[in-house]
Amino acid sequence: MATSRRSESEWKALVAEWTASGQSRKAFAAARGISRRTFGWWAWRLGPRAVADEAALNFVDVVVAERAVSVPGLVVEVGQVRVRVPVGFDAREVRRLVDALC
Numbered sequence: 001m002a003t004s005r006r007s008e009s010e011w012k013a014l015v016a017e018w019t020a021s022g023q024s025r026k027a028f029a030a031a032r033g034i035s036r037r038t039f040g041w042w043a044w045r046l047g048p049r050a051v052a053d054e055a056a057l058n059f060v061d062v063v064v065a066e067r068a069v070s071v072p073g074l075v076v077e078v079g080q081v082r083v084r085v086p087v088g089f090d091a092r093e094v095r096r097l098v099d100a101l102c
Contacts, residue, residue: 011042018043025099043099047092076101 006014018028018039029039074085076094078101085094 008046012046014039015043015046040100044096047096 014032014034018025021028023031025040025043026036028034029036073087073089074094076083076085076098078098081101083097083101085097
């Protein structure tokens, strides 16, 4: 069975659709029958260019689990992974980090 190649503009549209969907990269790719690794590479390569404006970025609800945090910034927990994000870290990069961990 021959597989068709997508153009960069098609990948850009898929990455923009994924960004707006709020789904994890894994779930989005699986729902569309796309290789997770290939989709991940295109999402990384296109980066913010795939999103028309920053307002299209989706965020998840944040729950404060600990009141006393000794390091200023944000702590992101995905499963068993905990990452401390310093103050001033780019929100788009935090999104990419969380997507990479999902």
